[in-house]
Amino acid sequence: MSEQEIILGCLQNDYNCQKALFDKYSGVLLTICRRYFNDSSLAEDALQDGFIRIFNKIDQFKFEGSFEGWMKRITVNICLRKLQNENRKFDWSEIHHVKENAVNPVVDSDLNEEEILRLISKLPNGYRTVFNMYALDGFSHKEIAAKLGITDSTSRSQLVKARNMLQKMILDLYEE
């Protein structure tokens, strides 16, 4: 079943097509949710809500651009909304005037995906959210600031702190 057939089937609320879409993309979308939540049950809740939104809004997909990208964007938005609803306290401790290239990370490309997810999950909520949005989901600092209700500089500082922390964790991993 092609992606287009699946989408058309989902538009008709066809059970088999909905299930096919879920089987095909749920793993990838769950990875996104796991990046934002360090609690697996919260990540699964976000995935669940994300798919419900996708199925309910699939008629708004105009077959322009990547369908997977459209789903990912919905999932990220769901994660952000859930984070806000959860009233999670972000660590917005400021490190102002930090240059983005102040960190020169060393990353071992042999780190597998689960190890990377584990490292990200160890970040404080604020660091993790900004790092995910900027480094992995392509948001600009301006967009991040607007979505999270913070300043651009705070977003930049959070990103730097996240990278530094990740770098340190990776180095610690080597030393072990």
Add this chain to the structure above:
Amino acid sequence: MRNNLDKIFDEKLNAYSSHVSENIWSNIHMNLPQHSANRNKRWIFLLLLFIGVSIAGSLIYYYKQFQNNSSADESIVQAVEQNFAGSLLKPTANSVETNIGLGHKETVQTDQSNHNLTGNPVSGPKSGRGVGLVLGESDLLEDRTISFTENIDDESSTNEQGAETLASTIQNKRFADKRTLLMTPADLGRRSTFVYSNQTVRRSKSKTLGDCFEEASELYFISFNVSMDYPFRSLFSANIGEIQNYIVNRENTESGLVSFSAGITGGYIHPRGWKAETGIQYTQLNEKFLFVKENVIKIQTQITIDTMYNGDGTYTIHRDTTSIEVLGFEEMKTSNHYKMLDIPLIFGYNFYFKNIGIEANAGFIFNVASSSSGRIFNPDLIPSYYGKKTNGSFLPYRMRFGTSFYGSLSLKTTIKGHTQFYFEPNARYYLRSFSSSSNPVNQKYFVLGLSSGIRYYF
């Protein structure tokens, strides 16, 4: 500006697929509008069909029961008057005074419809001259109540013989037919010891998020439901030996009928599947009382008018009045109703199997107000009305029927958006006896029902 770390993380995670637990799909699917547009239409059609059948069935039952109740209540005297009002006497072809003899009110029945009494003639004192028709059934009164005897030449010469032959023929035919209908109390109500009662309703939950997951963690709903129920009754007493005969008579004369309930409820569903629900509900349990009283005597009066022509061209009219006692039985048939206004408090848990939502429910239904009406044997084994017709002289049941326990298993499916349709087999057990202190036996009910309804999620 993205750095090396960002790129490597992105490359690693961009296409990485995490393991997804199976129950996530179940939870998702539970909250999705299911099926194609045609299938939605089919569900709507089935829903409307079921509701229509339920309402029609309830109305038919109620109407029949109302009719039975009314017929059993008619005055016998009134019935006699109505019969003759429509008989051949009314035209007064010969301007003859009409005399109608009435027997004892409780034993006489000259009924037109003939479904309460029948029997055989036991005696027939004649008075006057002419022909007396011995009629065993009131139908004959309408057809041939009056026999005209013409005598032109001889006052004593009448066609009495012919009239009697006609009457005999009709009479024999009628009684031959009637014998096939004769029933005794023993024939009538050999039923189970248990009688019935009615039911309730429940609704179920399931969350239907749609777009509303921003608020996220809880769902509210409103439900409308109708249930067809059947009551099972038990009669018992601590002094069973002393009132065994009473219980047997009650069981032989009362039986359950299809009952119903309907209500509107609202509730809350936690995302984990737990549900709490309450509302208001009307419940009606129906039963039938059927008792046949034997050896009932009715008295019928027939009037025969003879017109005799004299030789000079004039004529004389003679009237012959005949009273007949007819032995038969009387059928007493009444619908008994137990009506309740209840407040349910139900808790449930939801889960999903394939594309069917399942909800297990349990809880209590609190009775707010009750009423009962109908007819049963009183402690002296006399059929007695209770409720509205008694002016409080016979009160066998409580003013409130008390709390009942409710359990059900609901099967539901989404028909459109936030709307679900569900079937819900249910059971309801009344914790208290319906009986008051004037009722010599305890009367408890267990009700099985099948409810259906619509639930809308906010």
